[in-house]
Amino acid sequence: MTLHSLPPTQPNQPKTTTETRYMSKILNFLVVLYIKGGVLPWFLAIAVLGFGLSSEYFLSQTNLMGIAMHATYLILVAMAQMLVMLTAGLDLSVGVMIAMTSVTSSLTMGAMWSGHGSGWEAVLIGSVVGLCSCAGIGLVNGIGVAWFRVPPFIMTFGMSSVVLGLALSLTSGIPIYGMPPSFANIFGYGTWFDIPVPILVTLPCIGLMYIFLNWTRIGRYIYAIGGNLRAAQLSGINTKFCLIIAYTVASLFTGIAALLITARLETGESNLGASYPLLSIAACAIGGVSLQGGVGKLSNVVLGAAFLILIQNGMNLMRINSYYQMVVIGALLITAIIAEYLRQRLLKTYVTVAKSK
Amino acid sequence: MKITQNNLQAIATKSSPGRVDQPLLRLRGISKHFFGSPALHEMDFELYAGEVHALFGENGAGKSTLLQLITGDSQPSQGNILINDEVVKIKSVHHAKDLGISAVFQEYTLVPPLTVEENLFLGSNLSTGMFLQKKQLRQWARQTLDRLKFDLKPDQLVMHLSHAQQRMVEIAKAFHSRPAIMVLDEPTAALSGRETTQLFAMIDVLKHEGIGIIYVSHRTSEIFRLSDRVSVLRDGHLVTTQDTNTTTEDQLIEFAFGHRIDSFFPTITAQPGRQLLDVKDLNLANSLVQNVNLTVNAGEIVGVTGLAGSGAADIARACFGLNPMKSGVITYLDDQVYNKDLGINDVTPRAMLDRGMLYLPADRRAEGLVMDHSVRQNISLSSLNLAKFSTGFWVRRKGEKNVMENVSRRLKLNQLSVENVLHHVSGGTQQKVMLAKGFVRDVQLFILDEPTIGVDIDTRAEIYQLMQEFCAAGASILLISSDLSEVANLSHRVYIIHRGQIQTEISGKDISETSLKHHIDQLDLHEVSPP
Numbered sequence: 001m002t003l004h005s006l007p008p009t010q011p012n013q014p015k016t017t018t019e020t021r022y023m024s025k026i027l028n029f030l031v032v033l034y035i036k037g038g039v040l041p042w043f044l045a046i047a048v049l050g051f052g053l054s055s056e057y058f059l060s061q062t063n064l065m066g067i068a069m070h071a072t073y074l075i076l077v078a079m080a081q082m083l084v085m086l087t088a089g090l091d092l093s094v095g096v097m098i099a100m101t102s103v104t105s106s107l108t109m110g111a112m113w114s115g116h117g118s119g120w121e122a123v124l125i126g127s128v129v130g131l132c133s134c135a136g137i138g139l140v141n142g143i144g145v146a147w148f149r150v151p152p153f154i155m156t157f158g159m160s161s162v163v164l165g166l167a168l169s170l171t172s173g174i175p176i177y178g179m180p181p182s183f184a185n186i187f188g189y190g191t192w193f194d195i196p197v198p199i200l201v202t203l204p205c206i207g208l209m210y211i212f213l214n215w216t217r218i219g220r221y222i223y224a225i226g227g228n229l230r231a232a233q234l235s236g237i238n239t240k241f242c243l244i245i246a247y248t249v250a251s252l253f254t255g256i257a258a259l260l261i262t263a264r265l266e267t268g269e270s271n272l273g274a275s276y277p278l279l280s281i282a283a284c285a286i287g288g289v290s291l292q293g294g295v296g297k298l299s300n301v302v303l304g305a306a307f308l309i310l311i312q313n314g315m316n317l318m319r320i321n322s323y324y325q326m327v328v329i330g331a332l333l334i335t336a337i338i339a340e341y342l343r344q345r346l347l348k349t350y351v352t353v354a355k356s357k
Numbered sequence: 358m359k360i361t362q363n364n365l366q367a368i369a370t371k372s373s374p375g376r377v378d379q380p381l382l383r384l385r386g387i388s389k390h391f392f393g394s395p396a397l398h399e400m401d402f403e404l405y406a407g408e409v410h411a412l413f414g415e416n417g418a419g420k421s422t423l424l425q426l427i428t429g430d431s432q433p434s435q436g437n438i439l440i441n442d443e444v445v446k447i448k449s450v451h452h453a454k455d456l457g458i459s460a461v462f463q464e465y466t467l468v469p470p471l472t473v474e475e476n477l478f479l480g481s482n483l484s485t486g487m488f489l490q491k492k493q494l495r496q497w498a499r500q501t502l503d504r505l506k507f508d509l510k511p512d513q514l515v516m517h518l519s520h521a522q523q524r525m526v527e528i529a530k531a532f533h534s535r536p537a538i539m540v541l542d543e544p545t546a547a548l549s550g551r552e553t554t555q556l557f558a559m560i561d562v563l564k565h566e567g568i569g570i571i572y573v574s575h576r577t578s579e580i581f582r583l584s585d586r587v588s589v590l591r592d593g594h595l596v597t598t599q600d601t602n603t604t605t606e607d608q609l610i611e612f613a614f615g616h617r618i619d620s621f622f623p624t625i626t627a628q629p630g631r632q633l634l635d636v637k638d639l640n641l642a643n644s645l646v647q648n649v650n651l652t653v654n655a656g657e658i659v660g661v662t663g664l665a666g667s668g669a670a671d672i673a674r675a676c677f678g679l680n681p682m683k684s685g686v687i688t689y690l691d692d693q694v695y696n697k698d699l700g701i702n703d704v705t706p707r708a709m710l711d712r713g714m715l716y717l718p719a720d721r722r723a724e725g726l727v728m729d730h731s732v733r734q735n736i737s738l739s740s741l742n743l744a745k746f747s748t749g750f751w752v753r754r755k756g757e758k759n760v761m762e763n764v765s766r767r768l769k770l771n772q773l774s775v776e777n778v779l780h781h782v783s784g785g786t787q788q789k790v791m792l793a794k795g796f797v798r799d800v801q802l803f804i805l806d807e808p809t810i811g812v813d814i815d816t817r818a819e820i821y822q823l824m825q826e827f828c829a830a831g832a833s834i835l836l837i838s839s840d841l842s843e844v845a846n847l848s849h850r851v852y853i854i855h856r857g858q859i860q861t862e863i864s865g866k867d868i869s870e871t872s873l874k875h876h877i878d879q880l881d882l883h884e885v886s887p888p
Contacts, residue, residue: 216750217741224738227727234679234716234724235739235794236707294729347781349391 035347038288039339040300043332044307051314058317065196071309072202074279076257078287078305079209079298080250081280086213087246088226088293089145089152094254094280096163097134098273101258103167103176105130106268110178119180126179130262131255137163138251142244160277167270176268187263198260205256210298212249222246226293282333283308288340308332379442380405381537381569382427382458387436389422396422398593399436404538404569409560411580411601412573414590414613415813420573423590424540427571428460429453459536461527463543469516474498476515477530501533505562521552525559532563539563540571543811545579557583575813577606589613614815621818622846623825629849630655631690633802633833634676634714639685645671646857649685653802658824658834660848662841662873664880668857669837670719673804677716678704689714710739715800717791719807719837725791726779732790733761733775740798764796769819785816792823795832803827804835809843821847841877845870855880 033041051058077094084091109126113119137159144155190197213219221242224232232239262268287304289296308329315325384402388395397419404410412420425431426438429447437444440456447453453460467476477498498511507525515523524544531539541560545553560583563570574580580587581601589596589612596612634653639646646668653659661669674680676687687695687704689712694703706716718724726735737757741747745756761775768789779787788808795803805824809817824834824847838844844851850864853876861876 215752215754217747217752218750220734220738220741220752223730224727224734227729228724230724231727232738234677234706234718236705236710236742237738238707290729292729294727 031346035343035350038300038343039336040286040288040303040307043286043336044303044310047307047311047314051310051317055314055317058314063313063317067306067310067313068199069196070313071306072196072198073257073261074276074283074305074309075202075302076205076253076260077276077280078283078301079206080253080257082284082287082289082296082298082301083209083213083222083246083250083253084152085281085284085289085291086222086226086293086296087152087243088229089156089243089247090281090291091141091156091247091250092153092277093137093141093156093159093163095273095276096160096167097137097251097254098258098261098276099167099270100137100163101130101134101255102262102265102268102272103170103270104133104268105259106176106179106262107170109180109183110176110268113178113180118182120182122180123183126183127259130259131252134251134255134258135248136251138248138254139244141251142247145247146240146243164270171268171270173270177266179262179266179268181266184263184266187260188266189264198264201256201260205253206298206302209253213298218242218245223294226290226295228294278333279308279329280305282329282336285333285340286336290340291337380439381441383439383442384426385437385439387423387426387433387438389426389431390434396593397426397433400590400595402588402595402598404571406537406569407564407567408586409564409570409572409584411584411587412571412590413575413577413580413587413609414596415815418590418613419593420590421542422593424460424542424571424573427453427538428458428540454534454536457535457537458540459531459534459538460540461524461531461542461544465523465527467515467523467527467530470514472512472514473502473509473518473526474511476526477501477511477533479530497533501529504566505529505532505559507559519552521555525556528556528559528563532568536568538569538571540573542573543575544572545574545576553579575811577609580609581606610814621821622843623821625658625825625828625847625849627658627828627849628656628831630831632688633690634835635686635688636672636676637686637688639672639675639687640683641671641675641857642681642683643671644683644857646675646680649854649857649859651852651859653833653835655801655833656828656831657849658828658836658847660836660838660844660851660868661854662838662844662851662877663854663860664839664877667854669852669854670806671857672854673716673806673835673837676704677709677714677804678706679716710798713799713801714804715739715795715798715802716804717794717806717808719810721787721791726787728779731776731778732765732770732782732786733757735779735790736761736764736775736793736797739794743798745797760797764793767796768793783813783816785812785819788812788816789819789823792820795827800827800832802833802835804837806837807839808836809838809840841873842870845873853877853880 048059057063077098080094081091105126108129109119109122112122112125141152141156141159144150144159145152187197187201192200213222221232221237221239224235224237225239225242229239258273261272265272283305284296284301285291285304286307287296287300287302289301311328311332312325315328380403382402382404384400387397387400387402389397400419400423402423412423414420426433427447429450429452432446432448438447439445445456447456447458450460468479471479474494478494495511502509502511505525505528507529509518509522509526515526518526528539528541528544544556560570560572572580572584584601586598587601587604587609588598589609591613599608631654632652633655634651636649636651639649649672651661651672661672663669671680675682682695682697682702682704684697685695686693686697689709692712693699693701694708694712695701709716722728727738737746737760741752745753745760747753765775770786779790782790792808808824809820812820827834836844836848845868848868850862851868851873852859853861853863853873860880863872863876
C-alpha cells in the first residue's frame with residue numbers, strides 16, 4: 001500500500017459533470033502531494049512565486065547564488081540540529097557554540113600568526129582548536145543527556161549560559177582581529193570556478209551527513225533511539241554511546257559553520273549566532289523533522305534551511321523591516337508545526353481507508 | 358432529546374416490563390465513506406436499556422468506525438442515528454455526552470498524579486465561582502463509587518492503582534455523567550484473570566442501573582460471559598445480530614472471519630535437548646521475585662503463568678538484563694552469566710542477544726517497536742551488527758533488502774510492503790513484525806511476554822503457527838502468559854508463579870486448562886485470607 005493515488009470515488013455517487021470530476025481529481029492530487037511532501041513544497045512555491053513577481057532581481061542568477069551562499073551556514077547548523085532532534089532532543093546551544101568556536105579559533109590564529117606570509121599553519125591550528133572547543137561543548141551536552149539524564153532542553157539551555165559566559169570572559173565582549181587575511185580571503189570570500197568556497201565546503205558535509213544517517217549503523221541507531229528509546233535498549237543498542245556521538249557530531253557540524261562565519265566576518269566575536277537556535281529548529285520543523293524524534297529526511301532539512309534564507313532575502317529585497325522579519329520567521333515555525341499536525345491526521349484517515357479496502 | 362438515568366425509569370415504565378420495547382439507540386442504514394470509499398456499509402444497530410450489546414469482528418471490520426459515529430467523533434455519510442426514536446445529529450464527542458452517550462476507550466485518559474475523586478470530576482464544572490467545593494465533591498465521589506460497589510478510597514492517587522482499578526475509575530468517571538449509553542472498547546485489553554472478573558462485576562452493576570452498554574471485544578469468552586446480544590461485523594458490513602445464548606463460539610468466529618479456524622492450537626512436539634537456561638535461587642533487587650528456580654531445555658515450550666502482578670514477567674525480564682538482581686545464579690548453555698557470589702554479571706540485552714536469547718515484551722508500542730519506522734527497519738534493528746546486515750561501521754542495505762524479501766513471504770504480509778510505517782499497519786501485523794525479529798538472527802531461546810495480547814483471532818493462529826516453526830527449528834520458547842488456554846495448549850511444562858515465587862511445576866499430560874485454573878483458583882483463596 002503505497003501512496004500513489006487516493007482510492008477512486010465510489011461509483012454510486014450522484015452523477016457528476018466532467019468538470020467537477022476533474023476538479024475533485026485535482027483536489028485529490030493536491031491532497032496526496034501534501035501528504036507525501038509535507039508543507040515545504042507549498043512554502044517554497046508560494047515564496048518563489050511571490051518574491052519572483054514582486055522583484056525581477058530575485059530570480060536572477062547573482063541573487064540565487066547569493067542565497068545559496070548565505071544558506072550554507074544555516075544548512076550546516078540545521079543538519080546539526082536535525083541530528084539532535086532525531087534523538088528526540090533539542091540543541092539550544094548551537095548559537096553559543098558558534099560564538100565559542102569563533103572566539104577560540106580567532107584567538108589562536110591571532111596568537112600564532114607572525115604577520116608575514118600566508119599563515120596557513122595558523123589557520124589550520126586555529127580551525128582545529130575551534131572545532132575541538134565546539135566538539136567539547138557537544139560532548140558535555142551528550143554526556144549530560146545520556147549519562148545524567150538531564151532533559152536535552154535544560155542541558156543545552158544551561159550550557160548556552162555557561163559557554164556564552166566563558167566566551168565573553170575570554171574576549172571581554174570585544175571583537176578579535178589579527179587573523180591571517182588568507183583565512184577570510186579563501187573561506188570567507190574565495191571562489192573556485194565561480195562557486196563560493198562556503199558552498200564547496202558545505203556540499204561534502206551534506207554528503208557526509210547523508211552517509212552517516214543512512215548508511216551507517218550508528219545513523220540507524222540514532223533514528224531508533226529517537227523513535228523509541230526503550231525498544232532501542234531492548235534491541236541491544238548502546239543508547240548512551242549513540243546519544244553522545246549524536247551530540248558530538250552535531251557540534252562538529254556547527255563548528256564548521258562557525259569557522260565559515262568567522263572567515264566571512266574577518267573577526268572573532270562572542271555575540272555571534274544568537275539567531276541560530278531558532279532558525280535551525282525552524283528549518284528542521286519546516287523540513288518535517290518530528291519534535292518527538294525518530295523521523296526526518298536530510299534533503300528536506302537542507303531545503304528547509306535554504307527556504308528560510310530565501311525568505312529573508314526576498315523580504316530584504318522588498319525592504320521589509322528586520323523586526324517584521326522576526327515576526328515572519330517565528331510565525332512560519334509555528335505554521336509548519338500546525339501543518340505537520342494536520343498532515344499526520346490526513347495521513348491517518350488516508351491509511352484507515354486504504355486498510356479497510 | 359436528552360436521555361439520562363433520571364428519565365430512563367420513565368422510558369421503562371412506558372413499555373412492557375422485561376425488555377424495554379423502544380431502543381435507546383437505533384442506527385438506520387448508517388454508512389461512512391472516507392475519500393469516497395466505504396468503511397461502513399448500510400449498518401443497522403439497536404441498543405436497549407439494560408442490555409449489553411457486543412461488537413465482534415477482526416481489525417478493520419468497521420467496529421472503530423461505528424464507535425466513532427456513535428460517540429460523535431465523526432459524522433455518518435448516510436443514514437440516521439435515532440435516540441429515543443428521534444433523529445439526532447451527533448456533532449461532537451461533547452455533544453454525545455450531552456445526549457447521554459459516554460465512552461471508555463482503550464487509551465488511558467486519567468491523570469496519574471491526581472486522586473481518584475479529582476479524576477472523577479475532571480472536566481465537569483462543579484465549582485461555585487472560582488473555588489471547588491471539596492467537601493461536596495468527596496461526598497459525590499463516595500456515592501458514585503458505592504453505587505458501583507467499587508471499593509476504593511476517593512483520595513487515593515491514580516498512579517498507585519493497578520491497571521484494572523484505573524480502568525474501573527475510568528468507567529466510574531464515564532458513569533458519573535449519568536449516561537444512558539456506555540461504550541466500552543476492549544476494556545480488558547491490558548488486564549488479566551482476576552482483574553477481569555472485578556471489571557465484569559462492575560459491568561453487571563451498570564447493567565442493573567439500566568444503562569445500555571456497547572461492548573467491543575476480541576475475546577469470545579467475554580462476549581459469552583457478558584453480553585445479551587452480539588453483532589458481528591466483517592469488511593464494513595453487518596453480518597448478523599444474534600442473541601448470545603442461542604449462538605456458539607464457532608459460529609461467531611465463522612461469521613467474523615468467513616471460515617473456521619481449524620486446529621487453532623497447533624500440536625508442537627517437544628524434543629528436549631540439552632539445558633539452555635538455568636535459573637537458581639534468583640532474587641530481584643525490587644523483591645518482586647524470590648528464590649526462583651527455573652530451567653528451559655532446547656526444543657521445548659515452557660509456560661509461566663500466574664495472577665496479574667505475580668512476577669512471571671519479572672523473572673523473564675531479569676534474564677534479559679532488564680531487572681536488577683540481588684542474588685542467585687543464571688547459567689546460559691554452559692556459561693554462568695550471573696553469579697552474585699563470584700561477582701559475575703554479564704546480563705545485558707546486547708550480551709543475551711549475542712548468546713541467542715530474544716525477549717519480546719508484552720507492550721509492543723512502549724518497548725518492542727519503533728512505531729514511526731518501517732517494518733524493515735524494525736525487524737533488522739536488533740540484528741544490524743550481524744554480517745548479513747553490516748560490515749563494520751556500514752549498513753549493507755542490499756543485504757538487508759534480500760533478507761526482507763524472505764521475511765515478508767514468511768510473515769504473509771501479502772500486498773503490504775516492508776517499507777510500510779508500523780503506525781499504519783494493524784495491531785496483529787505489528788505483533789508479527791515483532792516476532793519476525795527472530796527470523797533474521799539465530800535464536801535458541803525466545804522469551805515471549807504475552808505474545809497474543811490485543812490481536813485478533815486470525816493473527817493469533819498465525820502467531821501460534823510461528824511458534825511451532827521456531828520449535829521445529831530446534832529453538833525453545835519461554836512463554837509468559839495470563840491466557841490459560843494458550844499456556845495449557847502450547848506448553849510442555851508450566852510454572853505457576855504467585856507473589857514472586859514458584860508455586861507448582863506441572864508437566865506433560867497433567868497440563869490442561871482446568872488443571873491450571875484449579876491451581877490458580879487455590880491461589881486466589883489464599884489471597885482472600887491472609888495469614
